Amino acid sequence: MVRINHQHCYCNCFDRFRRNLIRRREVEYGVAFDKAQWIWMGILIIGSIILDIWLGSTKIPLRIAMIVIQAVIALILTWLVGRRKPANATK
16 A cells, blocks of 8 residues: 655645746746845745744734734745846846
């Protein structure tokens, strides 16, 4: 009997998607992201995690909604930073 590890399958699919996305950008621009893009995406992601942890520890009545809204905003901002053409693109 063959067992399928669904978690492993999901991770493999996501990993292939991520590698293909970065590979396409590298083929198109010569680099996936420039240094400023990496820095801003890192700041947004780490800042979002810290803000989520802080919001989760408060007694604000609508903290769950605030966490969801903040996470969506951080995701959109990260996408916007990452989708622009790298400054040092070769093509």
